[in-house]
Amino acid sequence: MKVHIIGIGLIGGSFALAMRAAFPETEIYGSDASEENLQKAKELKLIDQFSTTKELQDADVVFIAVPVNVATKVVSETLDKVGDQSLVLDAGSTKSGLCKAIANHKNRRNFLAAHPIAGTEFSGPQAAIPDLYRNKTNIICEVEKTAFRLQERALNIFQNLGMRIRYMDPVSHDRHIAYVSHLSHISSFMLGKTVLDKERNERDIFDLAGSGFESTVRLAKSSPAMWSPIFEENKENVLETLNEYINNLTHFKELIENEDFQEVYNEMQRTNHIKSILNGIN
Amino acid sequence: MKVHIIGIGLIGGSFALAMRAAFPETEIYGSDASEENLQKAKELKLIDQFSTTKELQDADVVFIAVPVNVATKVVSETLDKVGDQSLVLDAGSTKSGLCKAIANHKNRRNFLAAHPIAGTEFSGPQAAIPDLYRNKTNIICEVEKTAFRLQERALNIFQNLGMRIRYMDPVSHDRHIAYVSHLSHISSFMLGKTVLDKERNERDIFDLAGSGFESTVRLAKSSPAMWSPIFEENKENVLETLNEYINNLTHFKELIENEDFQEVYNEMQRTNHIKSILNGIN
Known part of the structure; x- marks a missing residue:
């Protein structure tokens, strides 16, 4: 062949x-x-x-x-x-x-x-x-x-x-993949940026960061030359996911500001069943 | 002993x-x-x-x-x-x-x-x-x-x-750890929430999600009973990190909206050197 x-x-x-x-x-x-x-x-x-x-x-x-x-x-x-x-x-x-x-x-x-x-x-x-x-x-x-x-x-x-x-179909593909792939990359890159901006002394990150941070920020190692065009191509869907993500984060932030920790708990509890879904991956 | x-x-x-x-x-x-x-x-x-x-x-x-x-x-x-x-x-x-x-x-x-x-x-x-x-x-x-x-x-x-x-010292500890640990948990929980809210048909997530999503959302499996009190105890620092994270995401979103993909690329490129730092973890 x-x-x-x-x-x-x-x-x-x-x-x-x-x-x-x-x-x-x-x-x-x-x-x-x-x-x-x-x-x-x-x-x-x-x-x-x-x-x-x-x-x-x-x-x-x-x-x-x-x-x-x-x-x-x-x-x-x-x-x-x-x-x-x-x-x-x-x-x-x-x-x-x-x-x-x-x-x-x-x-x-x-x-x-x-x-x-x-x-x-x-x-x-x-x-x-x-x-x-x-x-x-x-x-x-x-x-x-x-x-x-x-x-x-x-x-x-x-x-x-x-x-x-x-x-x-290609339209459904692009919509779903924005959620389960493209958004993860942005969340990871921006997490990396937020921490790097704060922690100028990189040694501190190295020493305090555990495997949880490593896992969450892993995708920030990805190639910008590959990912920038993906965000451009899938602009509408990516913006939609990003809006929803920012809204969810803002809502979570407000719950903490308002000291509504019961609802902070509930928010996490409702998302926790992602365990059973993720166990199917890999 | x-x-x-x-x-x-x-x-x-x-x-x-x-x-x-x-x-x-x-x-x-x-x-x-x-x-x-x-x-x-x-x-x-x-x-x-x-x-x-x-x-x-x-x-x-x-x-x-x-x-x-x-x-x-x-x-x-x-x-x-x-x-x-x-x-x-x-x-x-x-x-x-x-x-x-x-x-x-x-x-x-x-x-x-x-x-x-x-x-x-x-x-x-x-x-x-x-x-x-x-x-x-x-x-x-x-x-x-x-x-x-x-x-x-x-x-x-x-x-x-x-x-x-x-x-x-305890004050520095709480400030640094908010960045390299507490924020990762929130970003992960809210990523999980955003995808779950959208993808009611969970089978779709399972089928389309790759190891990148799995890695980024892993911390959303964590115990709410442990994490809600942490966000409460470290409220001020957590809110600061969360504000910065939301600002960074919003800025990235605006770059996409304005089709400034050169700067989208640059943003990722600047964060990319997190590779060399993360290689030190584990």
């Missing part, structure tokens, strides 16, 4: 490693906007060779893992170049704009819009890990717009990578 | 397990406001027997791990009862109010105010783990107010449990 990966960082690189493990005969071609990342990916043996336009014609799979603000352009140009038998997949965290933009592309049926819910707070080819996708959810949007035989190829790949599949 | 533990949940129970491992000859006496917890602690062999007032006289160590709103009363009453040779420790997350309240107690020199930065999101005696304190920081306040020989006994215990010691 000839696999091209466009954007060979954490997401693309981990896909390369997983594909090699699941399909040992796979030849992997890579390209990246950064010459340095591309060289590193070759050194790390994530890819066998550099991808060229000519070879895209013969690709069995093209996996696109680029920041969401360039995804539409890259997907569209890739669809221009691939052959009839090529499956083009993306992995972006927003789906509405992309699906809309390529809706009328003549090769739309070669494309499958996907969002594997997988990642770490690290980035770049050196962050790639072979098991990133195992036991994770992959959200597929507008599956009916993909050619049957390419749907089948994609599902076979996802199954062999150990992923769960969920189908969803 | 005769050790009494008042409040035999996660914190007290883990102390029991750690003491048994470090000092095999230890006899452990326990008491708890909940008869059920106390029975469970006995069944789980966290404690050897129930603690009574009479035996407190002979205690070598009394470890008090109760919600901070009752800590002052419990510490004060314990100091009334213990013998000359007894060391009384607490483990609460707020220190100013307590230290002030017992400043003039006739047995003040038997007391050492401590805050081990250790915990999990679980609670109760069944949540106790033997290594909870290993490699964690223990903040000691007003060490000079404790009798020399009891300071020495306490340090010997903390060293044998594998803890790092930091000395701090």
Whole structure:
């Protein structure tokens, strides 16, 4: 199987490693906007060779893992170049704009819009890990717009990578994912900022912070180059979640100001059953 | 060594397990406001027997791990009862109010105010783990107010449990800990609330949420009975952190509203170096 990966960082690189493990005969071609990342990916043996336009014609799979603000352009140009038998997949965290933009592309049926819910707070080819996708959810949007035989190829790949599949329309995807992913990143970045602004003497943070802080602020290590475009693409939904989050925090603050600690307790108690839901994750 | 533990949940129970491992000859006496917890602690062999007032006289160590709103009363009453040779420790997350309240107690020199930065999101005696304190920081306040020989006994215990010691005045402790611990809990609880309010169909959360959400919302599993009193005790500092956090979130929201994504990027970039600080934790 000839696999091209466009954007060979954490997401693309981990896909390369997983594909090699699941399909040992796979030849992997890579390209990246950064010459340095591309060289590193070759050194790390994530890819066998550099991808060229000519070879895209013969690709069995093209996996696109680029920041969401360039995804539409890259997907569209890739669809221009691939052959009839090529499956083009993306992995972006927003789906509405992309699906809309390529809706009328003549090769739309070669494309499958996907969002594997997988990642770490690290980035770049050196962050790639072979098991990133195992036991994770992959959200597929507008599956009916993909050619049957390419749907089948994609599902076979996802199954062999150990992923769960969920189908969803792109608008619902973007709305839900704003809550369970995009908002978490903002809450974490702003928590990090609040503490850093206060604690100029960083040694103090280090010494007093426990695993709870570490866990809550972990996502503030994420790549701004990846996340700024996501907030731009999913602006309306992100603003909605952020408004609700700020309102909830403000309400909680007022309860403390008014010394209504019974209701402070109740607020936490009502949220506490998130335990049973979270136990299902991972 | 005769050790009494008042409040035999996660914190007290883990102390029991750690003491048994470090000092095999230890006899452990326990008491708890909940008869059920106390029975469970006995069944789980966290404690050897129930603690009574009479035996407190002979205690070598009394470890008090109760919600901070009752800590002052419990510490004060314990100091009334213990013998000359007894060391009384607490483990609460707020220190100013307590230290002030017992400043003039006739047995003040038997007391050492401590805050081990250790915990999990679980609670109760069944949540106790033997290594909870290993490699964690223990903040000691007003060490000079404790009798020399009891300071020495306490340090010997903390060293044998594998803890790092930091000395701090109670006012600074409460201010710093509001940032690196108390605020994280509120941000996490309110994140959980925001998502739960939106996602009535809990199955959706389960399916779409990844490890990032899980990490950020983990502290929302914490015990409201423990945390509501902490927010009450540390009200002023908590309100300050919460105000700053809400301001930072509001500013970030406005940047998105104004489509200033360069500055959205910059905001995240400036916080990103938290990586290097967090790498020091754990």
